[in-house]
Amino acid sequence: MSGLEIALAGYLAFGQLLPQGQHEIVKHAGLQAIHADGAVTLRLREEGKAVRDENGATVTTVRYKDERYPFEVTRHVKSWSDCDAVETWVEIKHSEDGPVKLLRADSFASAVDVPAKEVGVLSLTGKWAREANVSESKVANGQIVELASKAGTRNAWESNAAMMVSFGPSDEESGQVLGVALEWTGTTSRRIRRSWDGKRTEVFAGVDMTTGPYTLDPGKVFTTPRAVLVWSAKGRGEVSRQFHRWARNHLMPHGRELHPVLLNSWEGSYFSFTEKTLTDMMDGVKEMGGEMFVLDDGWFGRGKYARDDKNQDKTGLGDWYVNEEKLPRGLGYLADEAARRGLKFGLWVEPEMVNTRSWLAEEHPEWLLREEKRPLALGRGGTQLVLDYTNPAVRDRIFSDLDKVYSSIPSLAYIKWDSNQNIVNPGSTFLPADRQPNLWYDYTIGLYDLLARFQAKRPHVMVQACASGGGHMDFGFLRYADEFWTSDDTDPYMRVFIQWGASQFYPACAMACHVTASPNHQTKRETPLKYRFDVAMCGRMGFELHPKDLKPDEIEFAKRAVSDYKRIRPTVQQGDLYRLASPYENPYSALMYVNGERGTGNGERGTGNGERGPDAVVFVLGLKDNGEKPVSLNLTGLAENANCKISEINAADPHGAALEGRNLRLTLRGPYDSAVFVLTRID
Numbered sequence: 028m029s030g031l032e033i034a035l036a037g038y039l040a041f042g043q044l045l046p047q048g049q050h051e052i053v054k055h056a057g058l059q060a061i062h063a064d065g066a067v068t069l070r071l072r073e074e075g076k077a078v079r080d081e082n083g084a085t086v087t088t089v090r091y092k093d094e095r096y097p098f099e100v101t102r103h104v105k106s107w108s109d110c111d112a113v114e115t116w117v118e119i120k121h122s123e124d125g126p127v128k129l130l131r132a133d134s135f136a137s138a139v140d141v142p143a144k145e146v147g148v149l150s151l152t153g154k155w156a157r158e159a160n161v162s163e164s165k166v167a168n169g170q171i172v173e174l175a176s177k178a179g180t181r182n183a184w185e186s187n188a189a190m191m192v193s194f195g196p197s198d199e200e201s202g203q204v205l206g207v208a209l210e211w212t213g214t215t216s217r218r219i220r221r222s223w224d225g226k227r228t229e230v231f232a233g234v235d236m237t238t239g240p241y242t243l244d245p246g247k248v249f250t251t252p253r254a255v256l257v258w259s260a261k262g263r264g265e266v267s268r269q270f271h272r273w274a275r276n277h278l279m280p281h282g283r284e285l286h287p288v289l290l291n292s293w294e295g296s297y298f299s300f301t302e303k304t305l306t307d308m309m310d311g312v313k314e315m316g317g318e319m320f321v322l323d324d325g326w327f328g329r330g331k332y333a334r335d336d337k338n339q340d341k342t343g344l345g346d347w348y349v350n351e352e353k354l355p356r357g358l359g360y361l362a363d364e365a366a367r368r369g370l371k372f373g374l375w376v377e378p379e380m381v382n383t384r385s386w387l388a389e390e391h392p393e394w395l396l397r398e399e400k401r402p403l404a405l406g407r408g409g410t411q412l413v414l415d416y417t418n419p420a421v422r423d424r425i426f427s428d429l430d431k432v433y434s435s436i437p438s439l440a441y442i443k444w445d446s447n448q449n450i451v452n453p454g455s456t457f458l459p460a461d462r463q464p465n466l467w468y469d470y471t472i473g474l475y476d477l478l479a480r481f482q483a484k485r486p487h488v489m490v491q492a493c494a495s496g497g498g499h500m501d502f503g504f505l506r507y508a509d510e511f512w513t514s515d516d517t518d519p520y521m522r523v524f525i526q527w528g529a530s531q532f533y534p535a536c537a538m539a540c541h542v543t544a545s546p547n548h549q550t551k552r553e554t555p556l557k558y559r560f561d562v563a564m565c566g567r568m569g570f571e572l573h574p575k576d577l578k579p580d581e582i583e584f585a586k587r588a589v590s591d592y593k594r595i596r597p598t599v600q601q602g603d604l605y606r607l608a609s610p611y612e613n614p615y616s617a618l619m620y621v622n623g624e625r626g627t628g629n630g631e632r633g634t635g636n637g638e639r640g641p642d643a644v645v646f647v648l649g650l651k652d653n654g655e656k657p658v659s660l661n662l663t664g665l666a667e668n669a670n671c672k673i674s675e676i677n678a679a680d681p682h683g684a685a686l687e688g689r690n691l692r693l694t695l696r697g698p699y700d701s702a703v704f705v706l707t708r709i710d
């Protein structure tokens with residue numbers, strides 16, 4: 028059967044009768060509806076199964092019908108031959124006499140029949156600048172544990188849309204673990220329920236409908252987000268690797284390409300720049316070996332609402348035309364200046380949002396999400412609100428305004444898509460009064476519609492998902508984007524933890540990691556330049572500073588570091604990740620990326636753009652303790668019999684590390700010390 032046993036076979040619907048003798052119905056359900064006539068149960072019968080090929084993937088569909096009501100459910104399960112992940116989702120439709128109310132409509136709702144004395148759950152939690160903290164607990168007998176995301180746009184903060192459920196003890200290398208991740212950028216709920224005797228464990232994942240029931244009209248189809256499932260009998264590390272491989276191969280638009288070393292202008296200039304500031308930055312990043320320049324916030328808006336040095340973040344969102352006072356020669360000129368230096372050009376936008384102080388809000392006050400009888404709750408800058416993406420007219424306008432901007436930059440290569448406000452005024456003038464709770468789901472569908480339109484028109488443009496940092500860190504957005512801005516916190520010490528957390532589910536190539544100034548702008552921490560580079564090299568490395576603030580010797584260091592990064596980039600961005608030592612348990616963190624091409628590990632032949640990286644790369648990242656720290660690592664990513672030589676890169680003063688078999692030993696010399704090693708197989 029597989030396709031993870033057709034996504035674990037069942038789908039728990041409210042009201043199904045449990046086997047005879049129990050005199051009970053399914054109460055903890057993934058699907059719950061109130062029929063048009065008020066009845067509340069579902070009695071679904073399997074009607075048939077079909078299997079089809081979809082571009083090399085296998086898709087199985089299972090159709091169910093209610094015994095008495097014209098209510099249908101179709102479950103889909105998609106699997107691939109080159110990775111162990113499966114996707115599953117559900118379509119719901121009916122032809123009852125009036126609308127049906129969906130109280131729950133999970134993507135996945137099954138009993139997982141794996142006997143285990145204990146069941147545990149791992150998830151990611153956090154907030155602005157503290158994303159992706161690893162959070163773990165046990166699910167005791169008779170308990171339901173629910174993980175629920177924040178409301179609306181920055182959904183990944185409170186609880187990221189992914190989790191790992193372990194059956195029995197588990198660690199990086201051992202244990203039975205089910206990974207579940209929702210492809211959804213809106214509100215999500217994931218639940219694990221254990222029966223009173225611990226013999227049965229049920230797992231649910233889907234859109235969070237505690238924001239109100241979804242009203243579904245006859246003949247319309249409600250499609251749940253896709254859930255991605257991964258099963259591993261070899262611990263959490265394998266779950267992560269399978270998620271990474273699936274995302275690169277089957278989800279991200281440019282997942283198999285190498286992602287560029289870029290400089291993003293934000294921390295280097297904030298809102299304060301002229302054309303010269305930006306061309307100076309281009310000179311700097313070019314000199315250091317960078318490949319792209321990205322212009323962040325502050326380039327748009329006009330007149331009293333210009334997004335300038337004075338107004339900062341209080342004005343202009345929604346007014347997508349260049350501020351000609353600030354940039355008289357326009358964006359095309361800047362892109363040409365970048366091209367003259369051999370750099371690609373990217374641009375920041377925040378299309379879901381509007382400021383009350385903008386020409387768009389004056390023209391269309393009815394396009395802002397708001398509840399009619401309540402005063403507006405205002406976000407960033409005291410003026411920021413969310414646009415009503417349930418309304419196609421709003422999406423058309425944003426598409427057409429931004430499309431004009433993009434057309435003025437023929438060489439546009441990258442968009443940073445930001446989103447800096449939650450849905451805190453959950454009301455739509457577009458949706459009828461009795462459909463207001465539909466807002467949460469319909470908003471995200473509207474967002475994907477717009478992202479898909481941009482993608483279809485400019486498929487070569489890479490997109491970064493940003494929502495005040497890692498608020499859009501989810502597989503739903505990654506169908507349209509190639510990376511996320513991992514966190515606004517660019518302090519490398521904090522990043523060791525944030526990136527460790529993000530790596531549980533998301534691949535290194537999707538993690539934007541930038542070298543910034545010291546002291547760090549968010550935490551004021553001072554760290555060595557080498558440490559800042561080494562931490563950023565664990566993902567898609569870039570810069571977020573003004574290069575003129577670096578001293579000549581630092582520029583020289585940066586040049587070597589960028590060149591070293593380019594050498595290891597295919598292995599880091601496309602290889603298999605082995606997490607060797609957790610920063611939660613050690614005074615350091617250690618990561619190993621393995622290029623599968625020569626059979627060093629279990630990896631794929633992933634060397635984007637045809638470039639080949641080293642056989643393996645190992646990062647050892649010290650934390651903040653003061654003394655010397657002996658480090659002894661078991662390089663679990665190496666085959667047992669592998670014979671390798673080791674060399675340290677990006678080091679003025681090497682650590683003198685020793686490799687014996689799979690054991691790597693070195694001594695870290697104090698706070699924020701770090702080392703990067705390249706392994707070459709010699710057998």
Ligand code: GLA
Pocket residue numbers: 293323324340375445447493494495496512515
């Ligand atoms: C958010 C993003 C930052 C930057 C600013 C610009 O905070 O996360 O990277 O783009 O907005 O206003």
